[in-house]
Amino acid sequence: MEGKVALVTGAARGQGRSHAVRLAEEGADVIAVDRCGQIGTVPYPMATPDDLAETVRQVEAADRRIVAAQADVRDGAAMKQVVDDGVARLGRLDVVVANAGVTSYARAEDLSDEMWDDVVGTCLSGVFRTARAAIPHLKADGGAMVLISSTEGLTANQHMAHYTAAKHGVVGLTKVLALELAPHRIRVTSVHPTSVDTGMIHNEATYELFRPDLAPGEISRDDVAGPFQGLNALPVPWMDPVDTTEAVAWLVSDAARYVTGIQLPVDAGATTT
Numbered sequence: 001m002e003g004k005v006a007l008v009t010g011a012a013r014g015q016g017r018s019h020a021v022r023l024a025e026e027g028a029d030v031i032a033v034d035r036c037g038q039i040g041t042v043p044y045p046m047a048t049p050d051d052l053a054e055t056v057r058q059v060e061a062a063d064r065r066i067v068a069a070q071a072d073v074r075d076g077a078a079m080k081q082v083v084d085d086g087v088a089r090l091g092r093l094d095v096v097v098a099n100a101g102v103t104s105y106a107r108a109e110d111l112s113d114e115m116w117d118d119v120v121g122t123c124l125s126g127v128f129r130t131a132r133a134a135i136p137h138l139k140a141d142g143g144a145m146v147l148i149s150s151t152e153g154l155t156a157n158q159h160m161a162h163y164t165a166a167k168h169g170v171v172g173l174t175k176v177l178a179l180e181l182a183p184h185r186i187r188v189t190s191v192h193p194t195s196v197d198t199g200m201i202h203n204e205a206t207y208e209l210f211r212p213d214l215a216p217g218e219i220s221r222d223d224v225a226g227p228f229q230g231l232n233a234l235p236v237p238w239m240d241p242v243d244t245t246e247a248v249a250w251l252v253s254d255a256a257r258y259v260t261g262i263q264l265p266v267d268a269g270a271t272t273t
């Protein structure tokens with residue numbers, strides 16, 4: 001990654017921060033984007049400006065430069081501005097990790113238009129708008145894009161029709177981009193993590209979904225470990241952010257120079273049937 005520049009969305013915390021810091025430790029300068037604010041239908045606290053400041057601190061501790069911006073990946077004009085500005089300041093763009101994502105929970109018949117639009121808008125349209133903003137810059141010198149999907153992009157769970165549709169959509173987007181951009185030596189892949197130990201799963205709304213038998217507000221991490229483990233083949237309830245980062249770091253590296261268009265599960269066997 002020495003001398004390269006990486007764009008990471010959803011970089012304020014969780015897996016996005018892990019990706020940004022690892023790429024910096026491997027030598028990349030970073031353009032970090034995050035909304036840093038709540039979305040109305042998301043039933044758990046999202047990242048804050050302080051979270052993004054901590055990502056900045058950790059990237060700078062790795063002796064790399066970082067341009068951090070608060071922007072919403074659903075806003076195409078904002079994404080273009082942030083990416084253009086980051087490239088102007090850091091000089092180039094080589095790597096994109098389209099990681100920002102949200103979820104909420106309801107059976108399909110109970111999903112409101114707002115719930116659908118917020119999740120599909122972020123997890124699919126936001127990934128597209130991130131890629132679209134980056135493509136002109138990547139064309140200068142080739143590069144690699146990793147679009148973050150989920151096991152829900154390969155299989156399905158109830159209560160998540162919007163998330164599952166969006167994450168499956170990322171697979172189609174990955175394949176089209178891989179074909180369209182191959183002549184420019186730009187590789188495009190998707191990564192499909194199982195549950196990861198971040199704020200997206202460790203919150204009251206998710207706990208209540210997994211343990212409807214327990215009193216709301218009194219459900220602990222230990223209470224949900226069993227049901228989460230039931231999703232995986234390996235005996236582990238959830239992975240650490242770094243487990244996804246290992247796959248991302250490989251996919252964007254020269255070691256994966258002929259890997260494009262693929263879907264890489266990092267899923268403790270969750271999608272193995």
Ligand SMILES: NC(=O)c1ccc[n+]([C@@H]2O[C@H](COP(=O)([O-])OP(=O)(O)OC[C@H]3O[C@@H](n4cnc5c(N)ncnc54)[C@H](O)[C@@H]3O)[C@@H](O)[C@H]2O)c1
Binds near residue numbers: 151
């Ligand atoms: N945690 C899991 O179990 C899990 C499993 C599979 C896939 N994923 C996916 O991994 C990615 C990262 O999630 P995470 O686990 O780190 O969760 P997280 O909630 O800790 O981090 C998501 C980040 O994205 C940001 N974000 C959300 N919507 C945004 C928007 N519209 N514009 C800009 N920024 C926005 C949030 O502020 C937050 O910092 C997401 O795409 C998620 O769908 C998560």
